[in-house]
Amino acid sequence: MGIKDDDGDARRRAVEACSTTPKMSEADFRRFSQFITAELGIKLPPAKKTMLEARLQKRLRALGLGSHREYCEFLFSPQGMEQELAQLIDVVTTNTTHFFREPRHFEILAAKVIPDILRRKGRGRVAVWSAGCSTGEEPYTLAMVLSECAEINPELSFSILATDISTQVLTLAKRAVYAEDRIEGIPEALKRKYLLRSKDRSRRLVRMGPELRSKVNFQRLNFMREFDFREDLDIIFCRNVVIYFDRGTQEELFKRFCGKLIPGGYLFIGHSESLTGMDLPLVQVAPTVYRRT
Known part of the structure; x- marks a missing residue:
């Protein structure tokens, strides 16, 4: 031609x-x-x-x-x-993300981590941090999974802190509006339960429901600055973020994370990341899942 x-x-x-x-x-x-x-x-x-x-x-x-x-x-x-x-x-900054990314993590969260925390804490709120939350897919996935856990365990309540350094992606995350092709990873039952579709179906947009949005608090945070949260954390998700840092910075950051985790709290990292050789108060309980000693 x-x-x-x-x-x-x-x-x-x-x-x-x-x-x-x-x-x-x-x-x-x-x-x-x-x-x-x-x-x-x-x-x-x-x-x-x-x-x-x-x-x-x-x-x-x-x-x-x-x-x-x-x-x-x-x-x-x-x-x-x-x-x-x-x-x-x-x-x-790079902001690649999607709903239910690395789905095995969410299975472990629901089947093992939450039951273990509830056994130790009894009643009480579980504090979760999504570190490097990008446009919100990870914290909203966490909100869906934990909401399902709370239906089975009425004693469970939870809050999610979601942080990122980029003001641009945080603005999008707070809006909680996504194109339909971005939600393909969400199970159909959860879509029907937690997502709102646009009244104008030709726009092919959805929004996270108000009950999910109320569970997530978005804040801007630079890992290179001190972070002083008001409470210690039960669970930290920091996945596919530190791969952009050198090894020394990674170890220093994970030490600071450990300082914010309660004893017995859990850290989830990305499958492309490793803690091998780092001097950290953590024990591995599953691939890329660790518990604070």
């Missing part, structure tokens, strides 16, 4: 646009990389230079800046630190 002349013109324009895209110097990349690691804990090795360069294009256009050097100077000014830091965080 031949290529039409107008298609060729479009391709030439795209190539010309790419050729005029400002490039980031090695010095500017090192400055960005060092700052992002210090501020967010996220590693940016030299192989990530092209990715960062591409992701910052939108910010350069929005601010009317012609180079990464100009953006760098603005970012590190007092005005930039106040106005642009949150935008940079949204640019460099």
Whole structure:
């Protein structure tokens, strides 16, 4: 099949646009990389230079800046630190998530973890932290699973703290509105029970019901800063978050998590993560599931 002349013109324009895209110097990349690691804990090795360069294009256009050097100077000014830091965080963070991700974790939570906590605590509220909650799929999944547990165990009550460093994803999480193709991982019975469909069916949107939304408290949190919660936690879900940190930062962060877990509390990590070789007061009870000693 031949290529039409107008298609060729479009391709030439795209190539010309790419050729005029400002490039980031090695010095500017090192400055960005060092700052992002210090501020967010996220590693940016030299192989990530092209990715960062591409992701910052939108910010350069929005601010009317012609180079990464100009953006760098603005970012590190007092005005930039106040106005642009949150935008940079949204640019460099990755927010891949979906409902019932790594489903075995939720099976263990319902079948083993909650019964064990209730045996030890008796009545009382179970405090859960979704650390790195992204657009809300994980905490709302937790809310559904724990709500089902509470129907079987009337003595169970719970609250969920959900945190992320990105203000952009937290705004979406609080809205709790999702396209229908985003909820495919939710069992049909739970969809009917906990989700509200848009009155305009052509929009193909759903929203988490008010009983779920009332169980989740969203807050912005930077892991590199001190976090001082008002109460200790029974369960922490921190999955597929620390893979972006270096090993030393990972261990330090998990030590701080352990300091917030009650004795006998549980930590869930992602299946791509490992605590091997870390000096932590944890015992493994299932793959990527640990209990505080």
